[in-house]
Every structure is written in C-alpha cells, then in structure tokens.
Amino acid sequence: xxxxxxxxxxxxxxxxxxxxxxxxxxxxxxxxxxxxxxxxxxxxxxxxxxxxxxxxxxxxxxxxxxxxxxxxxxxxxxxxxxxxxxxxxxxxxxxxxxxxxxxxxxxxxxxxxxxxxxxxxxxxxxxxxxxxxxxxxxxxxxxxxxxxxxxxxxxxxxxxxxxxxxxxxxxxxxxxxxxxxxxxxxxxxxxxxxxxxxxxxxxxxxxxxxxxxxxxxxxxxxxxxxxxxxxx
Amino acid sequence: xxxxxxxxxxxxxxxxxxxxxxxxxxxxxxxxxxxxxxxxxxxxxxxxxxxxxxxxxxxxxxxxxxxxxxxxxxxxxxxxxxxxxxxxxxxxxxxxxxxxxxxxxxxxxxxxxxxxxxxxxxxxxxxxxxxxxxxxxxxxxxxxxxxxxxxxxxxxxxxxxxxxxxxxxxxxxxxxxxxxxxxxxxxxxxxxxxxxxxxxxxxxxxxxxxxxxxxxxxxxxxxxxxxxxxxx
Numbered sequence: 001x002x003x004x005x006x007x008x009x010x011x012x013x014x015x016x017x018x019x020x021x022x023x024x025x026x027x028x029x030x031x032x033x034x035x036x037x038x039x040x041x042x043x044x045x046x047x048x049x050x051x052x053x054x055x056x057x058x059x060x061x062x063x064x065x066x067x068x069x070x071x072x073x074x075x076x077x078x079x080x081x082x083x084x085x086x087x088x089x090x091x092x093x094x095x096x097x098x099x100x101x102x103x104x105x106x107x108x109x110x111x112x113x114x115x116x117x118x119x120x121x122x123x124x125x126x127x128x129x130x131x132x133x134x135x136x137x138x139x140x141x142x143x144x145x146x147x148x149x150x151x152x153x154x155x156x157x158x159x160x161x162x163x164x165x166x167x168x169x170x171x172x173x174x175x176x177x178x179x180x181x182x183x184x185x186x187x188x189x190x191x192x193x194x195x196x197x198x199x200x201x202x203x204x205x206x207x208x209x210x211x212x213x214x215x216x217x218x219x220x221x222x223x224x225x226x227x228x229x230x231x232x
Numbered sequence: 233x234x235x236x237x238x239x240x241x242x243x244x245x246x247x248x249x250x251x252x253x254x255x256x257x258x259x260x261x262x263x264x265x266x267x268x269x270x271x272x273x274x275x276x277x278x279x280x281x282x283x284x285x286x287x288x289x290x291x292x293x294x295x296x297x298x299x300x301x302x303x304x305x306x307x308x309x310x311x312x313x314x315x316x317x318x319x320x321x322x323x324x325x326x327x328x329x330x331x332x333x334x335x336x337x338x339x340x341x342x343x344x345x346x347x348x349x350x351x352x353x354x355x356x357x358x359x360x361x362x363x364x365x366x367x368x369x370x371x372x373x374x375x376x377x378x379x380x381x382x383x384x385x386x387x388x389x390x391x392x393x394x395x396x397x398x399x400x401x402x403x404x405x406x407x408x409x410x411x412x413x414x415x416x417x418x419x420x421x422x423x424x425x426x427x428x429x430x431x432x433x434x435x436x437x438x439x440x441x442x443x444x445x446x447x448x449x450x451x452x453x454x455x456x457x458x459x460x461x462x463x464x
Contacts, residue, residue: 213445
C-alpha cells in the first residue's frame with residue numbers, strides 16, 4: 001500500500017514537472033500573456049481537468065516557475081581572494097574571471113526564464129507576490145555587487161567611494177535586468193521576442209564595462225584583455 | 233466660403249489636438265493596452281463616430297503621439313566648447329551643466345510619453361513602424377553620445393578609447409531607456425505604474441554616473457560637485 005502511494009507520488013511529481021517544463025517553453029516562445037492553461041494542456045496531450053488537478057490556475061504555474069528562477073539566480077559571486085583568504089591578500093586576475101563567470105551564470109538564468117523579463121511590468125503589477133520576490137532578488141543582487149566592490153576596494157583592485165559603489169550597483173542591476181529587452185528592441189523584427197537572440201557574451205561585456213573604469217592596476221589590465229574579443 | 237473652410241479646419245485641428253491630449257493622459261495613467269477608443273471618446277464627451285472621423289483607430293493615435301515624442305526628443309546636446317569655438321579650446325565646467333540639462337530634457341520627454349516605455353516590447357512587436365522609428369531614435373542618441381564623448385576626449389575633459397566610448401554609449405542608452413521601468417519595479421506597489429513616481433534628478437544622476445569615471449580634471453571635479461546633492 002505504501003509502495004503504491006509512492007508510485008502515485010512519483011507519477012504526480014513527474015506530471016507536475018512536465019507541466020512546468022512545457023509551460024516554461026510556451027511562455028518563453030509566445031509570451032506568458034498569450035498562453036492559456038488550455039494551450040499548455042493541449043501541448044502535453046492532457047485534459048484541462050488533469051492539468052487543473054495539478055495547478056489551480058496559470059498564476060500558480062507562473063509562481064512555481066518563478067520560485068525555480070529565484071533558486072537558480074540566488075548564488076553569490078566568489079569573494080575576490082577566496083572565502084578563507086585574508087581580506088588584504090593580493091588579488092589575482094583569477095577573480096576577474098570568476099566575476100565574468102558569475103555574470104554568465106546570472107544571465108543564463110535570465111535567458112532560460114526570459115518570459116519574466118519580457119513582461120516584467122505587467123507581471124509584477126498583476127501579482128504582488130512576484131513583485132515582492134522580484135524585488136527581493138534585486139535587493140540581494142545590489143548587496144552582492146556592493147559587497148564585491150567593497151572587497152575589491154579593500155584589496156586595492158578597485159578605486160571607488162561608497163557613494164560611487166552604490167550608484168554603480170544600481171546601474172549594474174539596470175543594465176543586467178533590461179539588456180535582453182534592449183537586445184530585442186535592437187534586433188531585426190523577424191527575431192525580436194525578448195531573449196530569442198540572446199548574446200550572453202555581449203550582455204556580460206556591457207555589465208563588466210560598467211565596473212571596468214573603477215578597476216585598478218592588474219585587475220583593470222586583465223579586464224581589458226578579456227573584453228578585447230568582444231570589441232573586435 | 234474660404235473663411236468658413238478655415239473655421240472648419242481650425243475646429244478640426246482643435247478636436248484632433250483634444251483627442252491626442254486626452255489619449256496621452258489615459259495611456260500614461262492606465263497603460264495603452266488598457267485604453268480603448270471608446271474610453272477616449274467617452275472621456276471627451278464625444279461620440280465614437282466623431283472620434284473615428286479624426287482617427288481611424290487607436291494605432292493611428294499612438295503613431296501620432298509617437299511622432300510628437302520623436303520631435304520632442306530629437307534634440308542634440310550642445311558641443312562642449314560651443315558651436316563656433318575651436319575644437320581644442322579649453323573646456324569649461326559649463327559643459328557639464330549643459331550635459332546635465334540635456335539629460336533632464338530627454339528624461340522629461342520620456343516621462344511625458346511614458347506609456348511608450350511601459351509597454352515597449354509589445355508596442356514595437358505589434359507595430360513595425362514604431363519599431364523602426366524607436367530604433368531610429370536610439371541610433372541618433374547613440375551617435376549623439378558618442379560624438380559628445382569624442383569632443384570631450386578632444387578637449388582632454390575625458391579619457392576613453394573609441395571602443396570604450398561605443399560601449400559607454402550603449403550603457404547610457406540602456407540606463408536612460410529603462411530607468412523609469414526600474415523605478416516602477418522598485419516602487420511600493422500602490423504607486424508602481426511606470427513613470428508615476430518619476431525622479432528625473434535620480435535618473436539623470438544615474439546616467440551621468442556612467443560617464444563620470446571617464447571624465448578628467450576639472451570636468452570630473454565639477455561632476456562630483458553637481459552630483460553630491462543626489463548622494464546626500
């Protein structure tokens with residue numbers, strides 16, 4: 001009897017996972033506003049009733065997907081000198097590569113859940129929980145960028161005042177949050193849905209360029225070397 | 233007879249102007265997608281038939297408003313040393329104030345036509361003419377920012393490579409284009425429609441902060457003085 005219940009649980013979980021995966025694909029392709037639960041059920045060869053058994057409505061699907069997105073991007077950048085190293089340790093160029101990698105990971109998460117960014121105003125206006133959670137992500141990212149910059153200043157790889165760091169962190173967030181939208185706006189119309197033509201390298205390069213003028217010495221030179229192939 | 237035709241022309245123009253003004257207000261307040269031509273006619277105490285006599289559909293109103301927006305923001309920043317001054321003239325702090333003023337004018341235009349920014353993805357996806365024209369504005373602004381930076385480099389008020397200037401101009405456009413959206417996202421929910429809580433000073437400060445680290449000498453010091461009251 002317990003074994004049977006487990007089998008049901010597994011089947012239920014598998015069905016929920018299939019619904020979420022298909023919803024994410026459809027939302028990204030067509031925009032969340034243009035996708036109904038009926039369309040999701042149909043794409044899965046499932047009855048609407050069966051879908052409603054798993055998710056009461058589309059907002060519940062959106063919130064579940066958002067929770068996954070939140071988990072995925074809730075990663076902190078590596079500290080410049082590594083977690084255990086003393087704060088005043090000399091700061092190697094490896095940290096710039098860590099930062100670049102971190103940016104790529106963040107931007108990949110945004111690309112995979114790009115439907116959120118395509119209609120961010122409407123989604124967060126409609127759903128107060130999404131609004132709250134999205135702002136919590138922005139809060140954490142602002143704090144992470146500021147902490148990273150403070151660490152860089154401490155090891156003399158960056159020259160910036162506390163006020164400059166606060167302002168810089170806000171600009172980093174704006175460029176990172178809306179770069180996909182800007183790329184879609186600038187793309188030829190045929191492929192212009194947000195995220196369809198994502199150039200993550202270009203996005204990371206633009207964000208790094210915000211930080212670059214504050215970098216000093218070896219850190220700055222290493223940044224310039226790494227970014228050169230985006231310029232050519 | 234000619235006088236009567238003129239009177240009609242004036243009345244027609246006045247009615248068109250009233251329709252455009254009311255549409256702009258409603259679009260900004262409620263979002264363009266949530267406003268119908270019926271609602272515009274009703275707000276004006278006008279029959280839908282009368283409105284259709286002046287504009288065939290909502291898209292025609294949107295396009296006319298967009299044309300006005302385009303005229304309004306199609307202003308070039310003042311050249312650092314003034315139009316007639318030699319290119320290598322010493323560059324006074326006045327130019328930083330000109331730049332700040334120019335940013336305010338641009339951002340005011342965006343605030344007054346904020347419905348365009350609230351739903352930019354959808355609007356430009358739906359209307360290829362808007363997409364084309366919006367990109368033409370972005371092209372011109374990119375060129376204006378680049379030209380301004382090149383002038384600043386020429387008079388030694390800025391230190392930046394041509395590649396840095398291209399990247400900087402793109403970031404200026406992204407922050408300027410999406411700052412209203414970011415402010416709306418960050419605002420408490422009660423007042424969160426894009427542009428409702430516009431702090432143009434903050435927007436201008438964030439854009440200037442992108443340029444600031446490349447400024448040199450007196451220009452940099454003057455920027456820091458001007459921006460101090462946004463920090464406090």
